[in-house]
Amino acid sequence: MGETSGSRRGSRRELSREEVDAVLETVGVGTLGLAADGQAYTIPVSFGYDGHALYFQLAIGENCKKVEYIEQTDRASFSVTRFEGADRWDSVSVVGELEQVPGCDLDLAIASMTENAVLAEFAAFDGMTDLSFCIVRLVPDEITSRTAHTA
Secondary structure, three states, rough: OOOOOOEOOEEEEOOOOOHHHHHHHHHHHHEEEEEEEEEEEEEEEEOOOOOHHHHHHHOOOOOHHHHHHHHHHEEEEEEEEEEEEEOOOEEEEEEEEEEEEOOHHHHHHHHHHHHHHOOOOOOHOOOEEEEEEEEEEEEEEEEEEEEEEOO
16 A cells, blocks of 8 residues: 555554564564454453464453464454554554464464463463363464554
């Protein structure tokens, strides 16, 4: 997309690949979108990024909808925004296949999450019983982005 500018808006454009990587490497939290039976389901989630894929450690508890939605979602979406003000922000949206991370890639996933993710405090899980975790990755087949910065 082309660049547009105006005196009140500053400039808006797509991010370069390097800028997309910088956003995904520094923000650490976004929204994962899933769908099952025509019903959308979004969850805020921390993530890691290795330059090729996004990694998520998801808590799975009693009456949790995530597993059902993950199993039924053909293509997941993920969005993240770095917001510094009404006239200074970056957003990245990723679409792709969500898959369970195989054992041979767990070290890479954990390293990516350790480096980039904003980890939830365990207090967030107080009162949850039978809690387990799964690690999944989103391999992008489509990345879109926008940025707005004043001149």
